[in-house]
Amino acid sequence: MPDSLWNLENVSLAGDSLVGNSRNRLHEISLHIPAGVTAIVGYSGAGKTSLLNVLAGMETPSSGKVESRHSDTRLSAAEFSLPLFWAPQDGGLWPHLTAIQHLNAMPGCQTELNAANSRKSADNWLQLFDLEHRQNAVPRELSKGEQARLSIARALAANSAVLLMDEPLTHVDPARKPKYWSLIREHIMASNSSLVFCTHETAVVIRESQFVICLENGQVIHTGTSQQLYDNPPNVNVAQFLGPINWFDREASSIWLADQISQQTDFGLRPERTLLIPDENGALRILSFHFSGSYAETKLEHIPSSSEKTFVHRPSGNVHQPGQLVRIQVLS
Amino acid sequence: MTIETALWWSICRSLLVSTIALPLAAILWQLCSAGSGRSIQKRLLAFGAILPLFVPDLLVGFTYRLTSTRLVHSVAATEALYAALLLIRIVSLQVAVRLVLPASSVTIESLHSWKMQQSPTPGWWLTWLRMQILGPLRRPLAAWLAGCLLCFQDFETAALLQIDRHPIAWTVWLFDAHAAGEPLRNSLRFVSEGLILQAAILVPAIFLLNASQKSTEGLNTASNTKPNGARKRAINVIALLLLTGSLITVAGWPAISNGGSIADGFLTLWRQNTLQPRSKQIAASLITSITAAALALSISRWLCELKSRVLVIAFLLPGLCGSLFVSLTMLAIFQLPGVNKAYDTWLPMILGQSVLIMPRAWLLVTLLNVNSNSGTLHSAKLLGNATYHKSQQMAHAILWRLQHRRWVLVIAILSHWCLWDVTIASTLRPVTFEPIVTRLYNEMHYNRTETLVALTVLTIATPFIAYLLIGSVWKRTSLLRGTDA
Numbered sequence: 169m170p171d172s173l174w175n176l177e178n179v180s181l182a183g184d185s186l187v188g189n190s191r192n193r194l195h196e197i198s199l200h201i202p203a204g205v206t207a208i209v210g211y212s213g214a215g216k217t218s219l220l221n222v223l224a225g226m227e228t229p230s231s232g233k234v235e236s237r238h239s240d241t242r243l244s245a246a247e248f249s250l251p252l253f254w255a256p257q258d259g260g261l262w263p264h265l266t267a268i269q270h271l272n273a274m275p276g277c278q279t280e281l282n283a284a285n286s287r288k289s290a291d292n293w294l295q296l297f298d299l300e301h302r303q304n305a306v307p308r309e310l311s312k313g314e315q316a317r318l319s320i321a322r323a324l325a326a327n328s329a330v331l332l333m334d335e336p337l338t339h340v341d342p343a344r345k346p347k348y349w350s351l352i353r354e355h356i357m358a359s360n361s362s363l364v365f366c367t368h369e370t371a372v373v374i375r376e377s378q379f380v381i382c383l384e385n386g387q388v389i390h391t392g393t394s395q396q397l398y399d400n401p402p403n404v405n406v407a408q409f410l411g412p413i414n415w416f417d418r419e420a421s422s423i424w425l426a427d428q429i430s431q432q433t434d435f436g437l438r439p440e441r442t443l444l445i446p447d448e449n450g451a452l453r454i455l456s457f458h459f460s461g462s463y464a465e466t467k468l469e470h471i472p473s474s475s476e477k478t479f480v481h482r483p484s485g486n487v488h489q490p491g492q493l494v495r496i497q498v499l500s
Numbered sequence: 501m502t503i504e505t506a507l508w509w510s511i512c513r514s515l516l517v518s519t520i521a522l523p524l525a526a527i528l529w530q531l532c533s534a535g536s537g538r539s540i541q542k543r544l545l546a547f548g549a550i551l552p553l554f555v556p557d558l559l560v561g562f563t564y565r566l567t568s569t570r571l572v573h574s575v576a577a578t579e580a581l582y583a584a585l586l587l588i589r590i591v592s593l594q595v596a597v598r599l600v601l602p603a604s605s606v607t608i609e610s611l612h613s614w615k616m617q618q619s620p621t622p623g624w625w626l627t628w629l630r631m632q633i634l635g636p637l638r639r640p641l642a643a644w645l646a647g648c649l650l651c652f653q654d655f656e657t658a659a660l661l662q663i664d665r666h667p668i669a670w671t672v673w674l675f676d677a678h679a680a681g682e683p684l685r686n687s688l689r690f691v692s693e694g695l696i697l698q699a700a701i702l703v704p705a706i707f708l709l710n711a712s713q714k715s716t717e718g719l720n721t722a723s724n725t726k727p728n729g730a731r732k733r734a735i736n737v738i739a740l741l742l743l744t745g746s747l748i749t750v751a752g753w754p755a756i757s758n759g760g761s762i763a764d765g766f767l768t769l770w771r772q773n774t775l776q777p778r779s780k781q782i783a784a785s786l787i788t789s790i791t792a793a794a795l796a797l798s799i800s801r802w803l804c805e806l807k808s809r810v811l812v813i814a815f816l817l818p819g820l821c822g823s824l825f826v827s828l829t830m831l832a833i834f835q836l837p838g839v840n841k842a843y844d845t846w847l848p849m850i851l852g853q854s855v856l857i858m859p860r861a862w863l864l865v866t867l868l869n870v871n872s873n874s875g876t877l878h879s880a881k882l883l884g885n886a887t888y889h890k891s892q893q894m895a896h897a898i899l900w901r902l903q904h905r906r907w908v909l910v911i912a913i914l915s916h917w918c919l920w921d922v923t924i925a926s927t928l929r930p931v932t933f934e935p936i937v938t939r940l941y942n943e944m945h946y947n948r949t950e951t952l953v954a955l956t957v958l959t960i961a962t963p964f965i966a967y968l969l970i971g972s973v974w975k976r977t978s979l980l981r982g983t984d985a
């Protein structure tokens with residue numbers, strides 16, 4: 169497996185004028201995508217799908233250079249049947265084939281010369297993605313969630329060196345998503361293949377990816393490891409791609425955190441590192457409080473300066489009431 | 501009679517026929533698009549509904565020419581016969597427009613959201629009207645405009661039915677004047693009068709097409725307006741009766757009334773040793789029409805990628821003005837110094853046919869683009885890179901089914917229109933070549949019914965067999981490419 173899957177140099181992708189979009193969907197992107205699992209994040213319209221389309225070769229950049237180094241694996245790694253396969257946002261299923269035929273068409277289901285074995289492998293995929301009862305259904309007869317699962321099953325059955333997935337499992341019920349993600353993860357690890365996917369789900373990015381690309385308005389605003397982006401984001405804009413964060417400059421830090429952290433630059437604290445402690449002598453007063461499950465959101469007033477700020481923090485188990493005096497504790 | 505009188509007759513007929521066709525096409529469309537999925541029954545109904553659009557005018561006109569002769573003493577009856585034949589084609593066209601027009605971006609939900617605003621602002625009705633035109637009214641309006649245009653441009657059926665002065669059609673008047681020796685300059689002036697009237701139809705039609713292209717929803721069905729229960733059954737019965745009546749009139753009856761002469765016709769051709777030269781004529785005409793279709797298709801694919809709408813409209817406008825306008829304009833162009841060397845060649849005819857079918861080619865390409873899921877196709881292309889032959893073959897079979905087969909069908913449809921257009925063939929053909937459609941008209945003119953019928957069958961059958969061959973070769977090549985890769 170090469171260290172780099174793609175190298176992009178000043179890649180731009182023109183807007184689709186037919187749908188009234190004249191601005192570039194991608195604007196002079198220079199990027200290096202490593203082997204492993206990479207997540208592309210960004211707000212709606214940031215260019216995530218456009219970037220995946222360019223990587224998949226479905227769209228040709230209007231300018232710039234795309235060097236696809238993943239195709240080297242086709243020659244070097246005999247264990248892969250395909251250099252690249254994908255699961256596009258709409259599934260990209262073939263309307264005239266049944267679910268089982270989709271899988272039987274994939275090289276991964278044909279590694280055995282014996283037809284019976286081949287069928288078994290396709291059956292396995294259907295079973296793993298809870299589609300065995302829908303094996304003879306064509307895409308239009310499947311629900312959105314079933315289509316999404318079939319698309320992912322097909323992509324995994326492709327046995328390709330690199331997989332691209334555009335918002336995978338979007339329409340799948342949340343309860344079963346972790347199960348399917350673990351199937352994807354196991355497949356990637358077992359086959360030593362790579363995955364590039366885009367998503368809006370921050371938990372998935374943190375859990376599944378090793379490398380993150382942040383896009384905004386068709387431009388790359390950050391690249392780095394997921395851990396680095398989570399723990400030490402360069403700015404609040406990028407930090408928010410991986411979920412809620414409290415952002416401080418030096419002055420704010422001294423007011424709100426009472427100099428618990430002595431850092432020269434601006435920094436962020438994730439909710440799990442922040443706790444509100446009731447304190448009768450505290451300089452902070454609760455204005456409002458909202459519990460959101462894994463974290464809580466509280467609006468505080470700094471009494472001496474009368475300034476206000478909303479904090480996301482770890483739920484302490486205490487019910488905070490408006491007017492209550494508190495202090496912020498930073499957890500290591 | 502003046503050109504103005506002929507124009508008024510044509511305008512009034514167009515408005516009337518297209519308006520009457522509107523509700524008929526609506527119920528036929530309901531029948532074709534009712535229910536979910538794409539069953540064989542639905543496909544057959546849709547095929548039957550749009551079939552009259554592809555039946556050559558020559559066949560229909562020739563069959564009903566005798567009826568027209570019997571009605572020669574009654575202006576009303578002659579006009580009614582012509583209008584009825586036009587109505588069948590216009591209903592078919594309107595069903596096709598309704599079936600292929602992509603869904604509107606103005607949904608029932610967006611209209612309801614607009615209605616929910618409590619205090620309408622000044623000029624609210626303008627927005628309301630705009631939303632209605634781009635929403636629920638868009639499909640019927642586009643169908644009505646297309647019907648008006650086709651009706652107004654009709655030449656061949658009118659020419660075949662006209663025994664005395666009726667049916668009055670401006671196109672026939674113009675062609676007769678031109679054939680009687682009217683200078684080309686005068687003919688073009690007359691054409692321009694018709695052109696101004698067509699512009700009144702074309703401008704809103706282009707606006708609606710433009711609005712359609714922005715939609716990405718694909719084909720739409722009648723599901724939102726589907727009636728239920730007894731009313732639905734009654735509408736379906738009416739639609740089925742209408743469909744049966746149309747097919748009998750334009751396909752069944754011409755086949756029955758002329759079918760008996762087929763064997764005699766072939767025997768005559770055989771005895772006269774003309775079967776071989778006529779077959780060559782058909783082959784040459786077919787090659788010309790396929791060339792013109794391929795040219796129009798290539799230009800249309802390029803137009804679909806163009807950003808300049810003005811340029812797109814400039815390419816489509818001449819074809820939208822009808823075959824008479826195109827042939828007379830081409831005739832004038834190829835008489836200009838510099839290009840007159842190509843006057844007596846195949847070029848004017850091929851170019852004329854391409855220009856004529858350009859709007860239809862563009863529409864078909866646009867529809868293919870809208871209805872082809874690029875993700876689906878690209879998945880098959882990626883699968884084609886597999887190291888396993890079976891997967892490669894599967895990928896090429898999928899691509900054939902979802903993409904290549906459609907292109908063969910589009911070329912077949914476009915070249916069918918080119919092959920059967922008599923106006924361009926007779927006006928722009930090289931002196932040494934007689935297109936088969938011109939030969940058919942001559943056979944009809946000399947009342948050689950048997951040979952006419954036999955040649956018509958041969959002209960219909962040859963392309964059919966040719967496309968089946970082209971299709972199977974294309975499919976085989978795709979699969980072989982998959983095996984060799």
